[in-house]
Amino acid sequence: MIEISNINKWFGSFHVLKNCSTQVAKGEVVVICGPSGSGKSTLIKCVNGLEPFQEGTITVNDISVGGKGTDLSKLRAHIGMVFQNFELFPHMTAMQNICLGQTKVLGRSTTEAQDRANALLQRVGLGELGYKYPAELSGGQQQRVAIARALAMDPIAMLFDEPTSALDPEMINEVLDVMQELARSGMTMMVVTHEMGFARRVADRVIFMDQGEIVEDATKDDFFTRSRSERAQLFLSKILQH
Amino acid sequence: MRYNWNWGILFQDPYFEWLITGIEWTLIVSSLAWILAFSLGSLVGVMRTLPQRLPRAIGAAYVELFRNVPLLVQMFIWFYVMPELVPDDLGRWIKRDMPYPEATSAILCLGTYTASRVAEQVRAGIESIPRGQRMAGLAMGLRTWQVYRYLLIPVGYRIIVPPMTSEFLTIFKNSSLALTIGVGEVLMQARQIENYTFQGFEAFTAATIIYVAVTLVVVAVMARVEVKTRIPGYGVRKGR
Amino acid sequence: MIDFDFNAIIRNLPYLWQGMQLSLLLTGLAAAGSIVLGTILALMRLSGVRLFQWIGTAWVNFFRSLPLLLVIFWFYFLVPMVVQRQVDAFNSALIGFVLFEAAYYCEIMRSGILSISRGQAWAGYALGLRYSQTMRYVVLPQAFRNMLPILLTQTIILFQDTSLVFVVGLADFMTSAVTVAQRDSRLLELYTFTALVYFAMCYGASAYVKQLQKKIHR
Numbered sequence: 001m002i003e004i005s006n007i008n009k010w011f012g013s014f015h016v017l018k019n020c021s022t023q024v025a026k027g028e029v030v031v032i033c034g035p036s037g038s039g040k041s042t043l044i045k046c047v048n049g050l051e052p053f054q055e056g057t058i059t060v061n062d063i064s065v066g067g068k069g070t071d072l073s074k075l076r077a078h079i080g081m082v083f084q085n086f087e088l089f090p091h092m093t094a095m096q097n098i099c100l101g102q103t104k105v106l107g108r109s110t111t112e113a114q115d116r117a118n119a120l121l122q123r124v125g126l127g128e129l130g131y132k133y134p135a136e137l138s139g140g141q142q143q144r145v146a147i148a149r150a151l152a153m154d155p156i157a158m159l160f161d162e163p164t165s166a167l168d169p170e171m172i173n174e175v176l177d178v179m180q181e182l183a184r185s186g187m188t189m190m191v192v193t194h195e196m197g198f199a200r201r202v203a204d205r206v207i208f209m210d211q212g213e214i215v216e217d218a219t220k221d222d223f224f225t226r227s228r229s230e231r232a233q234l235f236l237s238k239i240l241q242h
Numbered sequence: 243m244r245y246n247w248n249w250g251i252l253f254q255d256p257y258f259e260w261l262i263t264g265i266e267w268t269l270i271v272s273s274l275a276w277i278l279a280f281s282l283g284s285l286v287g288v289m290r291t292l293p294q295r296l297p298r299a300i301g302a303a304y305v306e307l308f309r310n311v312p313l314l315v316q317m318f319i320w321f322y323v324m325p326e327l328v329p330d331d332l333g334r335w336i337k338r339d340m341p342y343p344e345a346t347s348a349i350l351c352l353g354t355y356t357a358s359r360v361a362e363q364v365r366a367g368i369e370s371i372p373r374g375q376r377m378a379g380l381a382m383g384l385r386t387w388q389v390y391r392y393l394l395i396p397v398g399y400r401i402i403v404p405p406m407t408s409e410f411l412t413i414f415k416n417s418s419l420a421l422t423i424g425v426g427e428v429l430m431q432a433r434q435i436e437n438y439t440f441q442g443f444e445a446f447t448a449a450t451i452i453y454v455a456v457t458l459v460v461v462a463v464m465a466r467v468e469v470k471t472r473i474p475g476y477g478v479r480k481g482r
Numbered sequence: 483m484i485d486f487d488f489n490a491i492i493r494n495l496p497y498l499w500q501g502m503q504l505s506l507l508l509t510g511l512a513a514a515g516s517i518v519l520g521t522i523l524a525l526m527r528l529s530g531v532r533l534f535q536w537i538g539t540a541w542v543n544f545f546r547s548l549p550l551l552l553v554i555f556w557f558y559f560l561v562p563m564v565v566q567r568q569v570d571a572f573n574s575a576l577i578g579f580v581l582f583e584a585a586y587y588c589e590i591m592r593s594g595i596l597s598i599s600r601g602q603a604w605a606g607y608a609l610g611l612r613y614s615q616t617m618r619y620v621v622l623p624q625a626f627r628n629m630l631p632i633l634l635t636q637t638i639i640l641f642q643d644t645s646l647v648f649v650v651g652l653a654d655f656m657t658s659a660v661t662v663a664q665r666d667s668r669l670l671e672l673y674t675f676t677a678l679v680y681f682a683m684c685y686g687a688s689a690y691v692k693q694l695q696k697k698i699h700r
Contacts, residue, residue, distance in 0.1 A: 077383025135475025
């Protein structure tokens with residue numbers, strides 16, 4: 001469903017992504033990990049064209065992301081994205097946040113959008129909180145609203161960019177639980193995260209990136225039991241001590 | 243210090259009426275100029291935040307041009323030079339038929355000048371919104387104009403309510419410069435009273451009180467606006 | 483079509499230059515005076531002494547709610563009356579500018595002083611320095627350095643503001659240009675030239691300030 005081939009990207013003279021290639025099949029859950037600055041966040045933002053790239057191709061459902069004629073907005077409407085800092089819109093209630101894309105992009109009626117929003121708020125365990133403004137919610141609650149906001153667009157795939165990194169430890173699990181439930185329901189997911197427990201439980205494949213390169217791209221079991229590269233082993237040993 | 247006090251002069255005919263006329267002109271000129279400044283300034287400010295290079299450059303050029311020339315010079319250019327620079331027919335119309343040529347020039351001058359200041363505030367407001375907000379909007383399939391319409395402008399404008407208040411007060415104070423091209427605003431009237439009666443102390447005191455009073459009213463009103471438009475919980479930083 | 487007479491400008495350059503010298507002199511003196519007064523006002527506002535705080539705050543709010551033009555008229559009218567003799571328009575304008583601009587410089591210096599961490603002042607006191615010494619040797623130099631770009635920007639605004647002395651007939655650059663323009667009936671040439679000169683100077687100066695800002699914040 002998502003095909004990434006030979007992506008190269010530079011910020012000025014800094015080579016952020018070096019010849020990255022991988023693919024994600026329908027219903028697959030792929031976790032991307034690696035040290036900070038390794039390019040994993042940049043890579044996932046290339047998938048829906050939030051970051052432009054200079055070389056290579058990415059296609060989602062056979063539509064080319066970097067292609068000249070591609071209507072990026074239309075494509076993005078079908079790819080959900082969840083950000084590290086939630087990025088709920090502060091001047092709108094949780095409900096309005098979930099309805100915005102539905103009404104303005106998909107053209108749903110307000111009542112239809114609200115029904116859908118209510119159902120999704122229930123699903124992420126926040127049934128009663130739709131009237132709250134983001135700043136009145138805890139970090140974990142905000143991130144769950146953000147997930148509901150993305151799901152409201154009926155996405156064909158979901159991208160998660162370090163969804164738990166900005167959360168206090170006690171709130172991490174409530175978000176991971178929602179993601180796990182989502183994965184079980186068959187959603188195609190790309191998840192940038194350091195949560196190796198989540199990767200072990202949920203991922204089909206794990207990609208390890210370092211210095212802009214995809215160093216490992218293996219099934220979950222292969223990755224955790226017999227990582228080939230030293231860099232990945234070093235990373236794992238550091239992160240699993242905790 | 244010998245000076246014949248005569249506060250009563252301010253309430254005599256025709257001087258009292260002059261002051262009232264002055265207040266009217268000041269308010270008319272500043273309000274109309276504000277409408278122009280706010281709309282043009284918003285446009286220029288938004289242009290400076292767009293991803294494309296050309297609108298950014300145009301916006302930047304506009305701001306630099308208007309804020310680096312003294313307002314008084316701009317006033318003279320609008321009033322004396324503009325009619326010569328535009329096409330002949332328009333120039334003739336401006337000179338002969340344009341209603342209230344002084345006030346119109348003053349409004350155009352104050353409006354376009356203050357627009358450059360408003361633009362900077364709008365830009366600062368929008369730029370203070372984290373980049374992730376723009377990304378989140380785009381990621382859900384909104385187009386750039388929708389991102390501005392529903393996300394950046396509503397939030398950005400709430401942030402800049404206080405500086406906008408002071409910009410309005412700036413335009414209100416700057417409207418006094420219109421007297422140099424003959425608009426009969428408050429200060430012009432005060433000066434005229436001084437010329438006729440030699441009661442300069444009283445006349446300038448009246449003008450001073452008028453300016454201070456309007457400032458206090460505007461500040462009070464805008465404080466309410468600020469409370470009304472505040473986003474619940476926003477701006478109060480919580481540990482995440 | 484427009485016929486642009488460059489000669490109208492060139493033959494009046496010496497006269498205009500005299501006006502510019504007066505503009506620069508007024509700007510320099512007014513800036514120096516109002517930065518000093520503004521700093522004193524800022525210290526008053528931050529002093530913790532109720533009376534001083536009140537005076538400082540009232541000063542700032544009062545002058546900031548008035549148009550500069552009104553202040554110029556006030557002092558043009560008031561100063562001769564108070565000192566009981568004819569006073570050069572330059573001096574009355576200078577006094578007006580200092581008192582008025584001090585309100586704006588005060589707010590800049592105040593935020594400059596607030597930007598210095600309290601620990602710096604404590605460290606000064608801990609060394610046995612008095613309040614005045616702590617301010618003079620520790621806090622103000624740092625505040626001044628941090629605020630230098632903004633102080634300069636305010637001074638560019640002050641330079642533009644000096645053109646307002648036109649209303650009391652003081653022969654600065656603006657007034658000289660208007661005088662010549664009306665005498666020779668060359669409004670288009672002289673006003674355009676005036677605008678260009680001001681633009682070049684202010685744009686150049688603010689470009690320099692931007693450079694400086696980068697240096698300081700590195």
